Amino acid sequence: MATPKPPDHLRAATKRWWRSVVDDFDLEAHHLRLLTRAAEAWDRGEEAREAVAQHGLVYTDRFGAPRARPEVAVERDSRTGFARLLRELSLDVDTPETPRPPRTADYGSRR
Template sequence: MTTAPKHLSAEARKLWTRIGTDYDLTDAAGCLLLTTALEAFDRMREAQAVIAERGAVFVDRFEQPKANPACVVERDSRAAMLAALKALNLDLEPLRDMPGRPPGS
């Protein structure tokens, strides 16, 4: 597996390495989809930081409450991330060494 792209945040690079290793992503298309998903992840985190700092709602010059535009960025980035992860077609079923439910269930 290749190394994570440098333009991703530290959190996204860790995820890139973990997902890439767990699912043995070595093909160019898989790496591109994962990079796209994590770019959207970074955008989502940036929007979440703006929302945390300024709030989800603000009052405009007419004293009317308005949604913070960062809420739209967060929503759209989350959708883009999930779409890219779905396109990777990863098997999300936990690995088991025996039939039946995992212990503790």
């Protein structure tokens, strides 16, 4: 089977990372989709990080109150999504991990 090419819309550095993962791991079609989503999350987070670096963490709304820039949440959410997708792909472990047990009704309650 021919080596798949990274999506054109990814940044150059992210394309290189995508190719290195494809070269190093035996991935099936559904893994390639997850890898692509992880790469997109990384790029989106980088875009948001650059916007925060340019414009700052907060802006002043029309009432004069400071508000967090929307890019702060985009960066955070992209980072979380990237980490979860990597965990789902299990790229950093040699043996399969036991999946985490599902949350129960008393999850987080203190007794």
